[in-house]
Amino acid sequence: xxGTKLSAASACYLLAFAASGCGPVDEFASVQGTLHVAxxxxxxxxxxxxxxxxxxxxxxxxxxVTDADGHxxxxxxxxxxxxxxxxxxVTVEDMDPYTVQRTDRPPSAGERPPAPRVPPGYSAxxxxxxxxxxxxxxxxxxxxxxxxxx
Numbered sequence: 426x427x428g429t430k431l432s433a434a435s436a437c438y439l440l441a442f443a444a445s446g447c448g449p450v451d452e453f454a455s456v457q458g459t460l461h462v463a464x465x466x467x468x469x470x471x472x473x474x475x476x477x478x479x480x481x482x483x484x485x486x487x488x489x490v491t492d493a494d495g496h497x498x499x500x501x502x503x504x505x506x507x508x509x510x511x512x513x514x515v516t517v518e519d520m521d522p523y524t525v526q527r528t529d530r531p532p533s534a535g536e537r538p539p540a541p542r543v544p545p546g547y548s549a550x551x552x553x554x555x556x557x558x559x560x561x562x563x564x565x566x567x568x569x570x571x572x573x574x575x
Contacts, residue, residue, distance in 0.1 A: 451484060453507040454559050456499040458566030459491075460517065462542050466495030469520045470543065472568070474499060474513040474557060475550045484509050490520065508559045515555035517570055518548045544573045 460470050470491045476484040487508035489497035499508050519541040546552040547570055557566050 452510040452561060453501075453505060454510050454561055455507045455563040456487065456557075456559055456566065458497055458557075458564075458568060459495045460497060460568045460570065461495055462570050463572035464569075466493070467491055467519075467542060467570075468493045468495065469524065470495075470497075471518045471520050472497045472499070473516045473518075473550075474508045474559070475516065476509040477512045477514060507563070510559050510561050513557050513559060514550040514553055515557050515566075515568065516548055516550055516553045517543050517555070517568070519543050519573075541573050543570050 473488045475486045478484050485501045487499040487501050489499045491497045500506055521539050
């Protein structure tokens with residue numbers, strides 16, 4: 426009888442553990458790449474990979490800023506290197522208009538921040554035509570974006 430109670434208790438424990446559901450574990454892989462705007466490497470462009478989740482879960486995005494050679498390395502918002510394995514919508518945003526040299530004087534008449542170098546449709550996940558596939562072994566991505574109309 427003691428063995429039966431132990432087995433029933435064990436079964437209840439296992440059932441409770443299974444019902445709690447650990448959920449899927451998201452796999453990350455290293456992602457680096459190069460961004461060209463109108464054929465030339467572009468510095469100071471924010472590159473964001475937003476994973477497409479087939480099951481409706483919110484997955485962490487990854488981002489990096491390009492250097493002078495257009496090279497970027499992705500990290501998640503919480504600092505992990507790489508991106509979730511799978512398909513991503515890729516958005517790009519020119520950071521130059523946000524990093525204008527600040528001075529103590531007010532802007533002169535007609536002085537404006539630099540115009541963005543990339544078309545506006547590339548800065549939103551819903552409208553960007555860019556996608557990338559991240560595989561378990563990592564990814565090296567080459568991105569080409571047309572110049573914005575000025």
